[in-house]
Amino acid sequence: MTVPERLISAATELFAAKGFDRVAVQEIVDRAGVTKGAMYHYFGSKDDLLHEIYGSVLRMQTERLEKIAAGDGPVVERLHAAASDVIVTSIDNFDQAKVYFRSADHLAEDKRLAMRSERRRYHERFRALVEEGQAAGVFRADVPADVTVHYYFGAVHHLATWYSPDGVLSAEDVGRHYADLLVGSLRP
Amino acid sequence: MTVPERLISAATELFAAKGFDRVAVQEIVDRAGVTKGAMYHYFGSKDDLLHEIYGSVLRMQTERLEKIAAGDGPVVERLHAAASDVIVTSIDNFDQAKVYFRSADHLAEDKRLAMRSERRRYHERFRALVEEGQAAGVFRADVPADVTVHYYFGAVHHLATWYSPDGVLSAEDVGRHYADLLVGSLRP
Amino acid sequence: MTVPERLISAATELFAAKGFDRVAVQEIVDRAGVTKGAMYHYFGSKDDLLHEIYGSVLRMQTERLEKIAAGDGPVVERLHAAASDVIVTSIDNFDQAKVYFRSADHLAEDKRLAMRSERRRYHERFRALVEEGQAAGVFRADVPADVTVHYYFGAVHHLATWYSPDGVLSAEDVGRHYADLLVGSLRP
Amino acid sequence: MTVPERLISAATELFAAKGFDRVAVQEIVDRAGVTKGAMYHYFGSKDDLLHEIYGSVLRMQTERLEKIAAGDGPVVERLHAAASDVIVTSIDNFDQAKVYFRSADHLAEDKRLAMRSERRRYHERFRALVEEGQAAGVFRADVPADVTVHYYFGAVHHLATWYSPDGVLSAEDVGRHYADLLVGSLRP
DNA sequence: CATGAATGAGTCTTCATTCAT
DNA sequence: TATGAATGAAGACTCATTCAT
Numbered sequence: 001m002t003v004p005e006r007l008i009s010a011a012t013e014l015f016a017a018k019g020f021d022r023v024a025v026q027e028i029v030d031r032a033g034v035t036k037g038a039m040y041h042y043f044g045s046k047d048d049l050l051h052e053i054y055g056s057v058l059r060m061q062t063e064r065l066e067k068i069a070a071g072d073g074p075v076v077e078r079l080h081a082a083a084s085d086v087i088v089t090s091i092d093n094f095d096q097a098k099v100y101f102r103s104a105d106h107l108a109e110d111k112r113l114a115m116r117s118e119r120r121r122y123h124e125r126f127r128a129l130v131e132e133g134q135a136a137g138v139f140r141a142d143v144p145a146d147v148t149v150h151y152y153f154g155a156v157h158h159l160a161t162w163y164s165p166d167g168v169l170s171a172e173d174v175g176r177h178y179a180d181l182l183v184g185s186l187r188p
Numbered sequence: 189m190t191v192p193e194r195l196i197s198a199a200t201e202l203f204a205a206k207g208f209d210r211v212a213v214q215e216i217v218d219r220a221g222v223t224k225g226a227m228y229h230y231f232g233s234k235d236d237l238l239h240e241i242y243g244s245v246l247r248m249q250t251e252r253l254e255k256i257a258a259g260d261g262p263v264v265e266r267l268h269a270a271a272s273d274v275i276v277t278s279i280d281n282f283d284q285a286k287v288y289f290r291s292a293d294h295l296a297e298d299k300r301l302a303m304r305s306e307r308r309r310y311h312e313r314f315r316a317l318v319e320e321g322q323a324a325g326v327f328r329a330d331v332p333a334d335v336t337v338h339y340y341f342g343a344v345h346h347l348a349t350w351y352s353p354d355g356v357l358s359a360e361d362v363g364r365h366y367a368d369l370l371v372g373s374l375r376p
Numbered sequence: 377m378t379v380p381e382r383l384i385s386a387a388t389e390l391f392a393a394k395g396f397d398r399v400a401v402q403e404i405v406d407r408a409g410v411t412k413g414a415m416y417h418y419f420g421s422k423d424d425l426l427h428e429i430y431g432s433v434l435r436m437q438t439e440r441l442e443k444i445a446a447g448d449g450p451v452v453e454r455l456h457a458a459a460s461d462v463i464v465t466s467i468d469n470f471d472q473a474k475v476y477f478r479s480a481d482h483l484a485e486d487k488r489l490a491m492r493s494e495r496r497r498y499h500e501r502f503r504a505l506v507e508e509g510q511a512a513g514v515f516r517a518d519v520p521a522d523v524t525v526h527y528y529f530g531a532v533h534h535l536a537t538w539y540s541p542d543g544v545l546s547a548e549d550v551g552r553h554y555a556d557l558l559v560g561s562l563r564p
Numbered sequence: 565m566t567v568p569e570r571l572i573s574a575a576t577e578l579f580a581a582k583g584f585d586r587v588a589v590q591e592i593v594d595r596a597g598v599t600k601g602a603m604y605h606y607f608g609s610k611d612d613l614l615h616e617i618y619g620s621v622l623r624m625q626t627e628r629l630e631k632i633a634a635g636d637g638p639v640v641e642r643l644h645a646a647a648s649d650v651i652v653t654s655i656d657n658f659d660q661a662k663v664y665f666r667s668a669d670h671l672a673e674d675k676r677l678a679m680r681s682e683r684r685r686y687h688e689r690f691r692a693l694v695e696e697g698q699a700a701g702v703f704r705a706d707v708p709a710d711v712t713v714h715y716y717f718g719a720v721h722h723l724a725t726w727y728s729p730d731g732v733l734s735a736e737d738v739g740r741h742y743a744d745l746l747v748g749s750l751r752p
Numbered sequence: 753c754a755t756g757a758a759t760g761a762g763t764c765t766t767c768a769t770t771c772a773t
Numbered sequence: 774t775a776t777g778a779a780t781g782a783a784g785a786c787t788c789a790t791t792c793a794t
Contacts, residue, residue, distance in 0.1 A: 003757080019293065021209035025785060038758050040786065104349070105207065140372070143365045147357070150350045151343040151369055158342025161292070169335070177331045181339055184328070185373030191774095213768060224769085225776050234768065379778080395669065397585035401764060414779050416765070480725070481583065516748070519741045523733070527745055530722025531715040537668070538714045545711070553707045557715055560704070561749030567753095589789060600790085601755050610789065755794080763787070770780080 004042045006032040011049045016095035020050055020106040047108050050099070054107075054115060057093065057100040061086055062122050069125055075133040076183060082129060083182045084175035086156055091163065091171035098160040123149055130186070139186040152182050192230045194220040199237045204283035208238055208294040238291060239299050245281060245288040246303075249274055250310050257313055263321040264371060270317060271370045272363035274344055279351065279359035286348040311337055318374070327374040340370050380418045382408040387425045392471035396426055396482040423484050426475070430483075430491060433469065433476040437462060438498050445501055451509040452559060458505060459558045460551035462532055467539065467547035474536040499525055506562070515562040528558050568606045570596040575613045580659035584614055584670040611672050614663070618671075618679060621657060621664040625650055626686050633689055639697040640747060646693060647746045648739035650720055655727065655735035662724040687713055694750070703750040716746050 001009070010031035014023040025046050029039050043049050068082045090097040107115060127149045133139035155178060163174065189197070198219035202211040213234055217227050231237050256270045278285040295303060315337045321327035343366060351362065377385070386407035390399040401422050405415050419425050444458045466473040483491060503525045509515035531554060539550065565573070574595035578587040589610055593603050607613050632646045654661040671679060691713045697703035719742060727738065 019209075021207070024783075026783090035759055036786080037760070037788085040788095041757060041759095046785070143368055147362065147365045148369065150346060151366060154343035154346025154349075155339040156342065157346055157349075158338060161342075161345075162338045174335065177335045178339060180331055181336065181373040184375065185369040187372065187375065212766080214766095223776055225771090226774080228769070229774065395585075397583070400762080402762095411780055412765080413767085413781070416767095417778060417780095422764070519744055523738065523741045524745065526722060526726045527719040527742060530719035530725075532718065533722055533725075534714060534718025537718075537721075550711065553711045554715060556707055557712065557749040560751065561745040563748065563751065588787080599755055601792090602753080604790070605753065755792105757792095757794105759789105759791080761788095764785095766784070767782095768780105771776105771778095773776080773778105 003032070003034055003038055007034070007039055007042065008049065008052055012053050012095045012099060015050065015053065015103060016098040020046075020099075020103040045108075047106075047111060050103060050107060051111050051115070053096055053099050054103075055118075057096045058115070058118055058122065060093075061089060062118070062125075064089060065122060065125055069129050074138075075129065075136060076138055079129050079133060079186075080179045080183050082126065083152065083179035084172075087159065087175035087178050088171045090156065090159055091165065091174065094160075094163075094165060101157040101160045123153070126152075133186065137188070140188045148182075148186070152178075155181075191220070191222055191226060195222065195227055195230065196237065196240055200241050200283045200287060203238065203241065203291060204286040208234075208287075208291045235294075235296050235299060238287070238295060239303075241284055241287050242291075242295075242303060243306075245278075245284045246306055246310065248281075249277060250306070250313075252277060253310060253313055257317050262326075263317065263324060264326055267317050267321060267374075268367045268371050270314065271340065271367035272360075275347065275363035275366050276359045278344065278347055279353065279362065282348075282351075282353060289345040289348045311341070314340075321374065325376070328376045336370075336374070340366075343369075379408070379410055379414055383410070383415055383418065384425065384428055388429050388471045388475060391426065391429065391479060392474040396422075396475075396479040421484075423482075423487060426479060426483060427487050427491070429472055429475050430479075431494075433472045434491070434494055434498065436469075437465060438494070438501075440465060441498060441501055445505050450514075451505065451512060452514055455505050455509060455562075456555045456559050458502065459528065459555035460548075463535065463551035463554050464547045466532065466535055467541065467550065470536075470539075470541060477533040477536045499529070502528075509562065513564070516564045524558075524562070528554075531557075567596070567598055567602060571598065571603055571606065572613065572616055576617050576659045576663060579614065579617065579667060580662040584610075584663075584667045611670075611675060614667060614671060615675050615679070617660055617663050618667075619682075621654075621660045622679075622682055622686065624657075625653060626682070626689075628653065629686060629689055633693050638702075639693065639700060640702055643693050643697060643750075644743045644747050646690065647716065647743035648736075651723065651739035651742050652735045654720065654723055655729065655738065658724075658727075658729060665721040665724045687717070690716075697750065701752070704752045712746075712750070716742075719745075 007028060011023070011028045014027055014031065025036060025039065028046075028049070029036050032039075039049075043052070064085055065082055068085060069078060071078050071081070073081075090101075104115075105112070127145045130139060130145040130148055134141040134145060159174070163169070165171075169177075195216065199211070199216045202215055202219065213224060213227065216237070217224050220227075227237075231240070252273055253270055256273060257266060259266050259269070261269075278289075292303075293300070315333045318327060318333040318336055322329040322333060347362070351357075353359075383404065387399070387404045390403055390407065401412060401415065404422075404425070405412050408415075415425075419428070440461055441458055444461060445454060447454050447457070449457075466477075480491075481488070503521045506515060506521040506524055510517045510521060535550070539545070541547075571592065575587070575592045578591055578595065589600060589603065592613070593600050596603075603613075607616070628649055629646055632649060633642060635642050635645070637645075654665075668679075669676070691709045694703060694709040694712055698705040698709060723738070727733070729735075733741075
């Protein structure tokens with residue numbers, strides 16, 4: 001593992017466990033086994049570290065959503081698959097996901113804006129799926145697609161708060177349940 | 189408004205806007221128009237302030253849930269009312285709710301435990317409502333009630349991230365939509 | 377001596393001896409016998425300390441120049457007195473003057489501008505004296521007054537580099553010599 | 565341009581613009597288009613760079629002064645030429661001169677001493693010229709030659725603070741004015 | 753000759769909290 | 774009740790220099 005990888009890895013664990021503001025740069029470099037100077041050689045700031053972790057989750061989930069949404073099954077199935085997939089991948093990369101879900105607003109102004117627009121794209125792709133089903137008449141249309149998407153992502157983000165990999169529910173269990181609830185709630 | 193009230197009020201606004209760790213005690217007392225000494229006269233620590241804000245939301249919502257759940261209408265209606273009510277009251281006290289939703293893990297160990305058990309009670313009362321419906325056969329039983337409740341509270345907590353009182357959706361709109369989605373998803 | 381006074385005094389000595397950039401805040405507070413927190417209670421930054429020292433010299437010298445220039449003797453005598461006075465007061469407050477003469481450009485942008493305009497006023501008052509003599513025909517006019525003033529202030533600022541209070545020359549000696557040279561150079 | 569030349573050149577510009585302590589080695593090598601390793605291959609330290617720049621100005625000016633002083637015209641003319649020459653060459657090599665004039669005390673102990681004695685030699689050669697005129701009765705003797713020389717060099721050093729090559733005054737203009745003032749002030 | 757990763761000591765600044773008054 | 778001066782520990786970040794390659 002290279003030094004920057006070790007740093008990212010250490011930062012991910014710590015940010016996930018204590019939150020960005022509660023982690024000192026010193027702790028990160030100690031855990032990575034390097035000195036502060038080394039960290040600032042690779043990353044411009046503590047914020048950069050967060051940004052990097054952020055980006056990797058967002059990129060991965062965006063790619064997967066795109067692929068699933070572009071499939072050719074019925075929209076109900078595609079939405080179910082997408083809803084389930086975001087849960088499974090979040091749990092499979094739980095520390096990264098925790099950081100992503102909880103530290104959104106800790107980024108400095110400039111990076112926050114860049115991130116925001118990437119995020120919006122994800123949100124919109126998901127919403128398009130819901131709207132497609134509404135247009136096709138298979139989803140209820142009395143609740144705005146936008147509200148539904150916020151509703152579902154709330155549930156997803158909250159995973160970081162209650163889910164434990166050591167419990168009885170596997171990632172797939174939760175994915176299936178959540179997707180069932182979402183799709184179920186959209187029945188006309 | 190008394191001094192402690194002014195302090196709570198100032199702290200609520202600031203914590204809601206920037207997050208607990210990003211607010212200095214000095215900012216709070218400045219906004220409240222008092223000095224630091226005064227704050228430490230009334231509150232033992234910065235944490236205490238958070239605890240106070242926390243408590244007030246949780247207490248209020250617990251009381252209301254209790255009353256609604258204990259009503260005598262059909263369980264579907266009671267769940268819908270409870271689901272909608274938590275949204276409306278959260279939006280009506282949006283700053284307090286934001287603090288409550290986002291700063292859970294910032295409390296010191298001892299206070300966190302106290303808080304946790306209050307929280308669990310609320311969660312369990314809500315879950316009981318779902319289970320009641322499942323037992324009565326009006327709610328689907330293939331998704332554990334526990335998962336459903338986490339799912340819904342995720343959506344609720346996420347309000348703090350996306351909802352704006354200045355937008356087109358009123359508190360009641362969102363309450364109705366969210367409750368519709370929840371109840372809809374529980375149909376067998 | 378109050379704490380802020382002790383801080384200013386310690387900072388003056390240290391800045392004079394080593395230059396602004398070579399002095400650590402820690403050294404200043406150690407010498408003043410307080411902690412860093414105390415310093416930041418009274419001064420917003422290390423720059424503020426510099427600004428304070430700066431200001432006091434500049435204010436004093438401006439006031440004295442104003443008074444001397446406004447006198448009613450012949451212009452030759454007033455210029456001689458002003459030229460001599462700036463030397464004597466600089467030597468009497470040698471540490472402060474050293475800081476003033478050598479650390480001009482170390483101030484942060486905003487404070488530098490404020491300072492600059494005060495400084496210009498001083499320069500212009502002095503120049504007006506030279507121009508008055510030129511208009512009266514008692515000073516040569518082939519060298520622009522502006523150049524002469526820069527020339528003389530260069531000599532003054534340089535005091536910090538070579539003069540020592542322990543040498544054979546008293547402040548008055550240097551003042552007289554410098555003023556003699558200036559007035560002598562302006563003879564037609 | 566060789567690598568060491570590029571480094572010297574970059575360092576000169578940066579030191580002149582921001583002062584020795586405000587320039588990072590990284591900036592210098594970036595501007596020179598090389599890496600830090602390369603710099604430390606050619607120069608022992610950041611101080612060395614300063615020393616090099618220093619030396620070149622001082623050496624050049626010493627040589628020229630020597631030549632001018634050893635001429636065979638009247639002492640008044642030789643002093644005027646020397647006084648004017650130091651201005652013109654300082655302005656022609658303005659960045660180097662700025663560094664030389666302003667960063668005197670930033671050198672490490674050992675190098676500072678070496679520099680000091682070279683400097684003294686220059687000062688003494690100049691003073692000898694003044695004393696020669698005093699002995700010949702063409703310069704006033706009531707102001708010590710030593711003081712006069714400090715006085716004049718102050719004016720020279722101060723150029724770095726106010727002179728701009730883009731203004732209306734050419735190097736020769738300033739040289740003539742300054743020399744006129746010096747020679748004028750020495751009239752008996 | 754030259755790279756660039758890594759060091760380690762040092763920089764300024766922030767802040768929750770205490771305490772004499 | 775309330776002040777505000779003072780503390781002390783911790784915070785993020787910088788930078789000249791070294792060294793294996």
